[in-house]
Amino acid sequence: MGLGLKWYHFALWIGFIIFMLLMPEMVSKGTLRTIIFANFLAIFAISWDILSGRTGYISFGHPFLIGIGAYTTAILTKRFDVGVEYAIPLAIAMTMIGGTIMFLPALRIKGSYFALVSLAFMELMYQLVQVIRPDLTGGTRGMSGLVTLTRGAVNGYYLSFTIMIIVALSMWLLMRTRLGTALSAIALNEESVKGSGLSPTKLKLFAFMTSAFVAGLGGAFYVHYLGSIAPRALFDINFVFTIIVATLIGGASTIVGPMFGAFFLTFLLEYLRPYLPGAERYLIYGVIALLLYMYQPKGLYQIMINQFNRFKKDEDDG
Amino acid sequence: MVKPLSIKNLVKNFGGLTATDDISFDLEEGQSTGLIGPNGAGKTTIFSQIMGEYRQTSGIIELYGSDISKLSTPARIRLGISRTYQVPRPFSDFSVLENIRVGLMPDSIWKMITQGPNREREIELALSVGFSEDDLQQTPDTLSMGDLRKLEMARTMATNPKIMLLDEVFAGLTVGEINQIAKLIQNMRKENMTFLIVSHDLKALEPLVDDAIAINYGKIIAQGAFSEVISDSAVRTSYLGTE
Ligand SMILES: Nc1ncnc2c1ncn2[C@@H]1O[C@H](COP(=O)(O)OP(=O)(O)O)[C@@H](O)[C@H]1O
Ligand SMILES: [Mg+2]
Numbered sequence: 001m002g003l004g005l006k007w008y009h010f011a012l013w014i015g016f017i018i019f020m021l022l023m024p025e026m027v028s029k030g031t032l033r034t035i036i037f038a039n040f041l042a043i044f045a046i047s048w049d050i051l052s053g054r055t056g057y058i059s060f061g062h063p064f065l066i067g068i069g070a071y072t073t074a075i076l077t078k079r080f081d082v083g084v085e086y087a088i089p090l091a092i093a094m095t096m097i098g099g100t101i102m103f104l105p106a107l108r109i110k111g112s113y114f115a116l117v118s119l120a121f122m123e124l125m126y127q128l129v130q131v132i133r134p135d136l137t138g139g140t141r142g143m144s145g146l147v148t149l150t151r152g153a154v155n156g157y158y159l160s161f162t163i164m165i166i167v168a169l170s171m172w173l174l175m176r177t178r179l180g181t182a183l184s185a186i187a188l189n190e191e192s193v194k195g196s197g198l199s200p201t202k203l204k205l206f207a208f209m210t211s212a213f214v215a216g217l218g219g220a221f222y223v224h225y226l227g228s229i230a231p232r233a234l235f236d237i238n239f240v241f242t243i244i245v246a247t248l249i250g251g252a253s254t255i256v257g258p259m260f261g262a263f264f265l266t267f268l269l270e271y272l273r274p275y276l277p278g279a280e281r282y283l284i285y286g287v288i289a290l291l292l293y294m295y296q297p298k299g300l301y302q303i304m305i306n307q308f309n310r311f312k313k314d315e316d317d318g
Numbered sequence: 319m320v321k322p323l324s325i326k327n328l329v330k331n332f333g334g335l336t337a338t339d340d341i342s343f344d345l346e347e348g349q350s351t352g353l354i355g356p357n358g359a360g361k362t363t364i365f366s367q368i369m370g371e372y373r374q375t376s377g378i379i380e381l382y383g384s385d386i387s388k389l390s391t392p393a394r395i396r397l398g399i400s401r402t403y404q405v406p407r408p409f410s411d412f413s414v415l416e417n418i419r420v421g422l423m424p425d426s427i428w429k430m431i432t433q434g435p436n437r438e439r440e441i442e443l444a445l446s447v448g449f450s451e452d453d454l455q456q457t458p459d460t461l462s463m464g465d466l467r468k469l470e471m472a473r474t475m476a477t478n479p480k481i482m483l484l485d486e487v488f489a490g491l492t493v494g495e496i497n498q499i500a501k502l503i504q505n506m507r508k509e510n511m512t513f514l515i516v517s518h519d520l521k522a523l524e525p526l527v528d529d530a531i532a533i534n535y536g537k538i539i540a541q542g543a544f545s546e547v548i549s550d551s552a553v554r555t556s557y558l559g560t561e
Contacts, residue, residue: 002434178423179430181412185420188409195369195407196421197395197477206427 003176008312013169020161024154032153036225038266039160043167043218045246045258050171051211052244053252054180055204056187057106061118062243063235064125065212068098069219071129074229075136077147084147084224092216099212103205110190119240126235137231144228149221156225163221164259167214172255174210183207184253238282242269245289251299260300320383322347322481322512323368323399328377330363330536337363338374339536345481350503350513352523352530352544356556360536361516365401365483370394381481392425400479404486404516406466408458408473415440415454417469421476440476446505447472448498464495471502481512488519496522520548532556 024032044066052058072091076082082090105117129137137143150156174180185193186200186207193200223229233239242265250261265285272281296303323345330338337360345351353361366372368379370391379387381397389397408417418440423430444454447468458466467487474482484503488496496519503513503526517523523530523544530547532540540550547553 002437174431177431178419178433178435179427181416181419181435182423182430185409185412188411189407191371192407192409192473193420194371194391195395195401195403196423196473197392197400198420198423198425199390199392202425202427 002178003173005176008308017165020165021158023161024157029153032157034266034270035263036153036156036160038263039157039164040218040222040225041242041246041266042164042259042262043214044243045250045262046167046171046255047211047214047218048243049247049252049255049258050175050183050214051207053247053254053258054175054183054187055207057110057204057207058112058115059102059118059211060115060237060240060244061102061120061122062215063239064102064118064121065095065098065215066219066222067122067125067129067231067234069095069216070223070229070234071137072216073220074143074146074223077224078143078145079136084149088217088220088224091220092213095212095216095219096209099208099215100205102212103208106204106208107201119237122235122240126231129231138229140231142229142231146223146227146229148227149224160221160225163217167217168255168259171210171214175253175255179203179206187253238279241282241286245285249289249292249299251301254299254301257299257301260304264300319347321345321380322382323514324378324380324383325364325368326378326380328364328367328379329375330360330367330372331375337536338367338377341377341533341536341538343531343538343541345512345514346528348507348510348512349529350507350511350515350527352527352547353514353516353533354518354520354523354530354547354553355533355539359533359556361533362404362485363536364533365485365514365516368394368399368483369401395477395479396425398478398480399483400474400477400481401483402467402470402474402485402487404489406458406463406470408461408466408469410458413455413457414444414449414461414469414472417458418443418472418476421473443472443476447475447502448495463490464492464498467491467495467499471499475506479511481514482506484513484515484517486516486518488517488522500526 023035044062048059048062069091072094073087076087076090077084102118102121106114109117130140150159182198182203186203190200246261246265247258249264250259251257268285268288269281272284276284321344326342328338328341329336341364355361363372367374370389374387378385381399386394386397409420419435422436422439441454449468453465458469461469487499500522515523515527527544529542530544531538532547532550532553534556539552539556540547
């Protein structure tokens, strides 16, 4: 498949996985709960990266996709007593249909226009869940008392990490194939993609569906971790920015970058919480993201790569 | 004999302007045809219609005998026709090899995933258009106009065409670079490639073509052997003031 895998790729992934599996031994339950959020944010950031980081179709409406996954499984399990083993796959399938709907405007519009339309998707869904059948959606107050899949921080951590690492690894591998190159090419020059004999429509549809798959998966497991849905927090522009900033400071179009960006950002927000309990801390992380961006536009990922290469060079030099 | 490319009564209107005005011609298998005419004559617009980037107002475009007028650009390319652009359009963040890689990809997501890049072919194509080993990892922002045209050729060749349309291949090139590209075209002619070549540089074009079509204001004004076409009085008049 020409993935260009080297021994150190295996070493780094295995090292990272072992480190993360030992995490419950090393940190407090409180910290573990923070990392659970980081795992879910990582899933959402990876989903965003597959679509927007790669193809350049910037989504400001990712909670639309996450929300479809979350609400579908919540409604199915709570209102219709469907088991999670059916509800979650159905939720993911519904999200992929949502991804296809979000893809339709991308047939005709791009750039900031597409970003605005995607934002409208989120707003529309926010309005709809409040107005249409609040007996099902819980209206403005959302839903609580949903099935939870795990008990306690440690189990919640292992489940969220398992999902996150499977998503991260599989998407990282997928994007190392020629498909990843083709999706990046769309961001660079869609006309030249056509001129190379490739159908951008097919590629974009694949990106939207894959992004939606991951968003739906994350959204569904997230509600079954929380046991509740709060529409105001879900369909919130701050949530959108958290996803985007995590991706950008991590390094867009790299999969691994958004994963680390999600951890970095979650801990940053967590440590700022005592000092800045309100929404001001979003301002602070905006500033930090901007500074990092000015220092290294390709994000933390590139900083790590550069360090690693320097390390390797030292090794080679003896 | 079925013609590789056959154009019949092609018309393209842009509002009140008729950029292509009832143009008909055929390309012959393995032959190279020059398409000449002053700036704004409609040469590029003909290319764009053949490739499906512009839909013609009326007329028929046939590839090996079948009408391709309803096909998308990628579908036409898969049938074996490909073009270069007057202004090169590389993928800006990609290396020379990655640019060629995109051209070599099949239009199948499954095959993109399951089959790795063909590195030997990428390198072979890059070297065949005149890149050196050192150029392979360069990105377009570091390339000269000559190198960008070479890359444009390589990207086009990567789609494995039987018919190539070349738009102003020599514009902005040094004499050395013109010779390089000319040699490349000659080599492909020996391998039976069918060409339609637009160039302002008639001297460079002459040895590369079997015959020529001259157009002005979207109409064919002369057609036949290259030497006859360029000595045609209507063609000479059309070029006055633009050269
Ligand atoms: N997209 C367009 N919209 C309007 N007019 C166009 C467009 N493209 C080309 N034209 C006009 O069509 C005519 C032919 O242009 P073109 O095919 O680029 O000429 P050439 O390649 O022979 O220099 C010109 O008058 C040009 O201004
Ligand atoms: Mg032109």
